[in-house]
Amino acid sequence: AIGMLLVVIGHITGVVVESVMHKENLARSMVTGFKQAPASTPKATARPLVAALMLLAMLGFGGWWFTYAIDRTIDNQNWHIKLETGIGEEPHVKFVGKQLADNKLWRDECGACHAVFYPALLPTRSWQKIMTEQDKHFGSDLGFDAVTTEAILKFMVDNAAEKHVVEAAFKIEQSIPAGVTPLRVTETPYWLNKHREIAASDWANPLVQSKSNCAACHADADDGTFEDGAMHIPKAPAKVASAPISAPPAAASKP
Known part of the structure; x- marks a missing residue:
């Protein structure tokens, strides 16, 4: 972003300098398509209709x-x-971002109960605390054996936020104070600041339902890249109006 800003500033500066040196309004020429030239120069034909x-x-x-x-x-x-x-159907433009490291054991075990959250979304100390306190996993007991715990934790540590494998990892890691160990991605300062302007109606959208449902808005949530180009807040489905229930006809009285 900074590089792009410098390019824009350089371009505008160049236009101003050239306009002063040549005593010609180059910005106007960009709009009209005409520049100053000797009288002998053939004049271009304007095609306003085209x-x-x-x-x-x-x-x-x-x-x-x-x-x-x-x-x-x-x-x-x-x-x-x-x-x-x-669940809504997948948008037809599939976003393909950076290919990150994957682990079948981690995906199978963690994905058996909830959507997987790529390790880059939390720092190493958070994953270590989660795996150490398996019996306090948000009201559940993971019950992993030692071998499974070691394998999953290694994958988490190797790809934790400190590794900066994606932009979101760097920003999350930088936002967390040194003495804080968040256990939820949605508790990190960067996540809170990034989502501060999301309307309550968007969170209540049946396609979203929960702040932990990252895949509702991030097409690459399962891959863990969280690129800006893969983010789109879905529109809530139109409510189907129910037909009014008419009262049953009155029973005919006997003569």
């Missing part, structure tokens, strides 16, 4: 993409939710 059509096409496609296509699936151009499970 320019207008290109502009309309660009605006039309942009409007269609950001208001319609980006939230649709490729099969029938509509966003679905399975009401019985509360």
Whole structure:
């Protein structure tokens, strides 16, 4: 981001300097398409109709993409939710980020009860505390044997937040005070600050339901990369209005 900012500043500075040196408004030339030139220079022919059509096409496609296509699936151009499970269909644009180290034992054991949280989301001391206090695992007892515990903990330590394998890991690790050992990702200062503007209605969305449901908004949550390009807050499904129940017809009285 800093590099991009420097490029922008350099570009603007260059335009200003060149405009002063050549005594010509280069910014205006970028808009009009014309620059100062000797009288003998052939004049370009303006094509306003072509320019207008290109502009309309660009605006039309942009409007269609950001208001319609980006939230649709490729099969029938509509966003679905399975009401019985509360799980939406996967967006048609699959984000593929950095390939991180994986571990089948960790994924099988931890994923048997809840969505897996990649080790990069917490520091080493947090994972060590979680694995040491297995009998206090948020009201459950993990019950791992020594071999399983050692194997899973090694994977966690090798890929913990201090390793900075992804941007989110670096920012999470930097935000946690040295004497603090969080046991939940959602308790880390970086997570709290990053999600501070999420509306209560988004958390109540049946496609989200919980702050620990990272995959609801992060397409790469299972991979652990948490790139900005893979983040999208889903829209809540439209509520189906129930038909009014009419009263049963009155029984006919006997003559």
